[in-house]
Amino acid sequence: MDRAQMQQRLDELIWRVEEARIKRSEHHIVKIVAVSKYATLEQIRMLYDLGQRAFGENKVQMLQERVDALEDLPIEWHFIGRLQKNKINHLIRANPFLMQSLDSLELAEAMQARLEREGMTMECLMQVNSAREESKAGVDPDAAVETYQQIKERCPNIELRGVMTIGAHVDDEAVIRKSFETTYAIFDRLRSNGADICSMGMSGDFELAIECGSNMIRVGSLLFK
Numbered sequence: 440m441d442r443a444q445m446q447q448r449l450d451e452l453i454w455r456v457e458e459a460r461i462k463r464s465e466h467h468i469v470k471i472v473a474v475s476k477y478a479t480l481e482q483i484r485m486l487y488d489l490g491q492r493a494f495g496e497n498k499v500q501m502l503q504e505r506v507d508a509l510e511d512l513p514i515e516w517h518f519i520g521r522l523q524k525n526k527i528n529h530l531i532r533a534n535p536f537l538m539q540s541l542d543s544l545e546l547a548e549a550m551q552a553r554l555e556r557e558g559m560t561m562e563c564l565m566q567v568n569s570a571r572e573e574s575k576a577g578v579d580p581d582a583a584v585e586t587y588q589q590i591k592e593r594c595p596n597i598e599l600r601g602v603m604t605i606g607a608h609v610d611d612e613a614v615i616r617k618s619f620e621t622t623y624a625i626f627d628r629l630r631s632n633g634a635d636i637c638s639m640g641m642s643g644d645f646e647l648a649i650e651c652g653s654n655m656i657r658v659g660s661l662l663f664k
């Protein structure tokens with residue numbers, strides 16, 4: 440992919456986001472996180488050069504490698520994947536701008552212990568398993584508000600900013616919409632607790648997610664595949 444193609448893909452994405460957000464409200468601002476798991480380092484540099492600042496990775500090791508390889512650029516890195524407890528130290532070393540996939544109180548408490556030891560804090564989103572899919576990580580929607588509050592109480596080194604979800608993995612749009620609405624309703628209840636980020640929507644469903652209130656989308660294939 441050359442620079443002109445990359446520019447075209449980014450422009451197209453920005454326009455589609457623009458249309459979707461204005462449908463919701465003129466004041467509704469949506470942040471794009473470019474998911475770089477399919478991208479080469481060269482493509483990341485190209486997209487950065489075109490103005491994109493937030494990038495996401497779903498594997499700790501890849502995140503670490505790319506943080507190191509691109510340390511000359513002030514990229515805002517997001518971690519969006521499943522984190523095994525034995526990889527917490529690696530994540531803390533990579534020190535992402537936002538950890539979006541805090542999927543249980545147990546993981547939060549394990550991270551809290553390491554963060555406290557290192558004298559660090561980390562901004563995180565709590566992942567919600569909005570469609571209650573076996574294959575997916577995340578807190579059950581029914582337990583989400585309570586778990587969020589427990590993390591806030593017990594984990595002072597974790598700065599919770601809101602919620603993240605992956606839309607239902609089905610073809611039926613009504614079912615996907617439901618999973619986004621469920622997550623948005625949880626986010627709305629958590630606003631009085633300081634939540635300000637609702638991360639939902641990927642290449643195939645970001646317009647629907649924005650319609651349902653998402654203010655952060657994570658887009659990979661549309662930019663890099």
Ligand SMILES: *Cc1c(COP(=O)(O)O)cnc(C)c1O
Nearest residue numbers: 474497519641642657658659660
């Ligand atoms: C890969 C990934 C994305 C991006 O998915 P695309 O469909 O390629 O846009 C978003 N969120 C998470 C958690 C991912 O793992």
